[in-house]
Amino acid sequence: MRALVPPRSTPDRDHDFARLGAESWDLLVIGGGITGTAVARDAALRGLKTALVEQGDFAFGTSSRSSRLVHGGLRYLANFDFSLVREGLVERRRLLDSAPGLVRPVRFIYPVYKGDPDRLGKVHLGVRLYDALSLGHGLGGTKRLLRKQLLHSIPGLRRDGLQGAVSYFDAATHDTRLTLAVARSALRAGAVLVPRCRALGLSGNQDRNGGARICDLLSDQSQRGGQGDREIEVRAKATVLCCGPWQTLYPPATVKLRTARGTHISIKNRRIPLDGYIALRSPRDGRLAFAMPIGQYIVFGTTDDDDRTEPGLVRPTAQDAGYLLELANHAFPAVDVTPEDVTGIWAGLRPLVAEGSGEDADALSRRHLVVRGPPGLWILTGGKLTTHRRMAEDLVDAIVPALAEQGVEAGLCVTTEGKLLTGDLEAGRVRLEALGLSRGALDSASGLYGNSLEELIEFLPKEPTGDPDARFRRAQIAMAVKREWALSLDDLLLRRLEPGPLDLKQCWREAPAAARELGSHLAWSDREVTRAAAELRDGITRDLGAAGIPLPT
Numbered sequence: 001m002r003a004l005v006p007p008r009s010t011p012d013r014d015h016d017f018a019r020l021g022a023e024s025w026d027l028l029v030i031g032g033g034i035t036g037t038a039v040a041r042d043a044a045l046r047g048l049k050t051a052l053v054e055q056g057d058f059a060f061g062t063s064s065r066s067s068r069l070v071h072g073g074l075r076y077l078a079n080f081d082f083s084l085v086r087e088g089l090v091e092r093r094r095l096l097d098s099a100p101g102l103v104r105p106v107r108f109i110y111p112v113y114k115g116d117p118d119r120l121g122k123v124h125l126g127v128r129l130y131d132a133l134s135l136g137h138g139l140g141g142t143k144r145l146l147r148k149q150l151l152h153s154i155p156g157l158r159r160d161g162l163q164g165a166v167s168y169f170d171a172a173t174h175d176t177r178l179t180l181a182v183a184r185s186a187l188r189a190g191a192v193l194v195p196r197c198r199a200l201g202l203s204g205n206q207d208r209n210g211g212a213r214i215c216d217l218l219s220d221q222s223q224r225g226g227q228g229d230r231e232i233e234v235r236a237k238a239t240v241l242c243c244g245p246w247q248t249l250y251p252p253a254t255v256k257l258r259t260a261r262g263t264h265i266s267i268k269n270r271r272i273p274l275d276g277y278i279a280l281r282s283p284r285d286g287r288l289a290f291a292m293p294i295g296q297y298i299v300f301g302t303t304d305d306d307d308r309t310e311p312g313l314v315r316p317t318a319q320d321a322g323y324l325l326e327l328a329n330h331a332f333p334a335v336d337v338t339p340e341d342v343t344g345i346w347a348g349l350r351p352l353v354a355e356g357s358g359e360d361a362d363a364l365s366r367r368h369l370v371v372r373g374p375p376g377l378w379i380l381t382g383g384k385l386t387t388h389r390r391m392a393e394d395l396v397d398a399i400v401p402a403l404a405e406q407g408v409e410a411g412l413c414v415t416t417e418g419k420l421l422t423g424d425l426e427a428g429r430v431r432l433e434a435l436g437l438s439r440g441a442l443d444s445a446s447g448l449y450g451n452s453l454e455e456l457i458e459f460l461p462k463e464p465t466g467d468p469d470a471r472f473r474r475a476q477i478a479m480a481v482k483r484e485w486a487l488s489l490d491d492l493l494l495r496r497l498e499p500g501p502l503d504l505k506q507c508w509r510e511a512p513a514a515a516r517e518l519g520s521h522l523a524w525s526d527r528e529v530t531r532a533a534a535e536l537r538d539g540i541t542r543d544l545g546a547a548g549i550p551l552p553t
């Protein structure tokens, strides 16, 4: 095992890119979603010399487009997939302990109507089984609610046929910020992580070595004075593909994946005040979906349709929006949610391990798969946001013997213990409250930064005057650049900050001011600032337009 490297909390992309080609690595990870960053973290913490390349931003693929649940998956009980549910519940407990605030318990309410496939008693039994499967790691609070109690707490809920509900606790997070927390933990453990770098081809050879040809996607942009693409060879003893739905584009063909598009929409929560996540059934096909209160919004999702579009080009469709509006209006008939009310819409592709053919994407297992490819190459795919840590442990366990044959020793997995982030959530809240941050901004920030909240204080602008929330926003932007690899306005507004995709119209309005602030950290010219704002606005206009949502005025 190699000597431990000194902890590092600040990425330096140019320096890290130079290291990629200049040094040789035990492990090269391709893909910077939750899966790839988790592998980099696990491997670096075991003492392996680890590099990761991501073609876009961290979490730019599926890992920023999930329902943000950290769960065992109550509905997988219907497939008798008990070990999968149990695995998710164990990881839920670990995440609640290791990233407090960023991962938090949330209350779920599961209403049951006459004619539903599962009766109230069965749902209650299912939830109790769900709790039991957590073997002492349950969140408690499961109870049956009478129809009257339910209508009292959710007055707008559809009354016809309502029989009662079961209420229980599960957990939720912010998917991109969880991925960033994992990436930062990998960095602290000594891994080198470089965004905007695409693997073009693998260089596996007869000596069992891996490695890949990498292209620096920033080198053709103005940031580098218009130099051509930089291509380098990265040498590594083992390479692992963690490419999520992109895996379908790459050999080997032994990995059979199905990609299913899932879309969410959001509306302002004043339309439907909810204090818990509500399970809903689509009136069109009976599928289970959720209404999820997140900050000032209610998110409805998700759809689930096979989609073979190139993952980078996946967009929500007008049909998706129609399906979700119908779901919302069926559940809350008095509210009349229209396309004008929709503030955000986004879609992602689930990388599902295809175990059989012809199965409905909804019924396919969320299991993960570790596959050994040609010499030096491994693939890790499938799985869930919730189970990323376990996926990484299984993959690195599989690679360790092959590395040992090449004289590289690795320690045991240590990610079952300790905190993902450093710091104390309560201490951070107290200090920020004393600096005048509003309760709303504080709650939102706790959900984004968890116990690392206090770190933001060092980025607050020096002048102590002005609106505290606005100063805090500037600190968030500075930290996004200096500690969280933000390189573009999308990285900032659509992934690192709230409201992100939950309110694309708000992002559209904020684009010019945010581009100016971001540009001041990235040394952008006035032209670059204007172009960044225009590009973000064009993207939002296109996505809303394609889904039939009226554009911001």
Ligand SMILES: Cc1cc2nc3c(=O)[nH]c(=O)nc-3n(C[C@H](O)[C@H](O)[C@H](O)COP(=O)(O)OP(=O)(O)OC[C@H]3O[C@@H](n4cnc5c(N)ncnc54)[C@H](O)[C@@H]3O)c2cc1C
Pocket: 030, 031, 032, 033, 034, 035, 036, 053, 054, 055, 056, 057, 058, 059, 060, 061, 062, 063, 064, 065, 066, 067, 068, 069, 070, 071, 197, 198, 199, 200, 242, 243, 244, 245, 246, 260, 261, 262, 263, 302, 348, 349, 350, 351, 381, 382, 383, 384, 385, 386, 387
């Ligand atoms: C609608 C929806 C809802 C979901 N809800 C939940 C939920 O509530 N809870 C839960 O636990 N799970 C959920 N999931 C599942 C979860 O989001 C995914 O399992 C997980 O995000 C997949 O992560 P990943 O890292 O494998 O893939 P991705 O996040 O897609 O990452 C793959 C990365 O590889 C990069 N890449 C590809 N090719 C290259 C290359 N040549 N060079 C460099 N980089 C490359 C891509 O840019 C991408 O960033 C949901 C999924 C969807 C679609």
